[in-house]
Amino acid sequence: MHHRKLRRLLTVAGLAAGFAALAPALAASPADYPHKPITLIVPYSPGGTTDMAARALAENLSRQFQQPVLIENKPGAGGSMGVTEMTKAAPDGYRLTLAPVGIFRQPHLQPVRYDPIRDLAYIAAFMEYDFFVAVPADSPFKTMKDMVDFAKQNPGAVSYGTPGRFSGNHVVLAMLGTKYGAKFAHVPFKGDSDSTNSLLGGHLKTAVIANSIMPFMQAGKVRVLASAGDVVNPVFKAPTLRELGYDVFVPSPLGLAGPKGLPKPIVEKLDKAVKLALEDPNFKKLMDANGLRATYMDNEAYTQFAKKAFADEEKVVKNLGMETD
Template identity: 30%
Template sequence: MESNTVRAQASIRRRQLLIAGGAVGLGSLLPGVASAQSAWPAKSIRFVVPFAPGGSSEIVARSTAVELSKTLGQSVYVDNKPGAAGNIAMSEVARSEDLHTIILGHIGTLAVNPYIFDKLPWALKDFKPVSLLAKVPSLYVVNADLPVKNLKELIAHAKRNPGKLSYGSAGNGSAGHLAFEYFKMASEVFMLHVPYKGTGPMLTDLLAGRVDASAIGAAAIIPFIKSGKVRCIATGSAQRLPQLPDVPTVAEQGFPGFEMTQWYGMLAPSNMPQANIDKLAAETMKAVKAPESQRRLTGDAAEAIGGTPEQFAQFIAAEQERWKKVIARAQIRPD
């Protein structure tokens, strides 16, 4: 009987040792598991641009993506997803669950769409702001054959030819649409709006003379200005641009306080862990301030900004308050 008791106690002791050993082994693995879970990004990041290729949005996104790819340890690639004034891409990214999809936020999608659409397939709460990336001044340009060299001449020409002059934009509610309507309100001049599906196709018709004028982000249009294919008659910036020192601002031409800049920022789906947001924001600030990025953006008259998620959230709120008044007065509606 005693020997049976001894054997039972020994068996229990062996099981206890095995359990303890297993626990120690599992404990030694946990730091590795935690490390693997926190190792973000774990694969390539898709940076969605909700517009067609060829505009300022792509220039800003690609410049940022190149620098982020150097510091995040994974490639960041740009994926253009145009349509429905950016709402198709915004809706898709809002539902993304892979934690490796982000999107380019823009004055059109964030400060205009909430006020021109009766119902959006996404909401601002579906996203977390990451960082403001860049601001790009709008340039007011005309077809090279239009007989005007400044805003005064454009206004006079439009009044002599009522209903005959047109301006193109990347679409209803786009930054270019907003910029020209803002100018029309300030100058009390009428020009017909012709919306396109992106800056690229609109620019094709502007160069061909099928539309007379446009307001376009500096990054996308400066090469065409320098080549003489279009004529820049005013800049929407607060000061003259170093790239176009002879072109006066809108404010200089009789409209004090007038300023129109497009802006671009980064957003992530709301399910993105805050730790990932903070890491992405920190690396994004480095990316837009990197010498190569600064060189690319400055060359296209874009101003690199950067900033925290909190600062970008405050900026979006201020821009919404600013532009909803212009949208209501101009009665801007979606396509």
């Protein structure tokens, strides 16, 4: 009798423990998402173009979800700090990151602590950077042809600044030089602002800079000769390299990603919210003010892009091996 009673007590205790263990999972089911604040990692310093776009997106998502979306800046490691964080984040949608295109290039360059395909769930892309080839306002180079022809005739005489070796900016002129027999001299900096300052100070012949060059262009301090995008940026109005006859295209979409195993209903809920944010007039206004192009890819298209980009970047790195000085 005593043993039967003890077994019953143990059974009840076991069931209670099981329900207790299930309780958090039930409380945090995808249907209830989100029921607490979300953290969005921005893998760059505060105050930059990416940070501003991320904060605008976070503000919009906060309004949609009625939950705070908090920004956490983690610069360094070529913009890969956020995706590295995803390898140890719980797949519950409360810790997310921006995923710059450089994360697909880094694993082909050096050992990294993440696999961009295996370790991430791609939610949605919401904007695209452009890389602009800029020269000082008093530069003798009036067109890309002027600059490319000069670099062919004077190997190494055209110095160009970028925010670092193997950044997308670096790839633009490295690819152009390799394909068209022009030898440019790469000068890596820590970021676009340093590269811009050196260009304005007359220490560089040219620089490949993202959208942050806009105010200097508008002030008449630099001329933008071309972009490496697939379409003309409506604010900058510079022709694309492809339009000018140079087969150079460096895509750079920016999107939202989470850890692997993120439940599909949460991915789709976040994806839908990003799409709605892009339709918001205030969000559009901020993007236009910074010369950023809103470019939407849903979770399936973004996942396919990631797979292709990872494979393509391996080829880019191998083909540009001679241009990595």
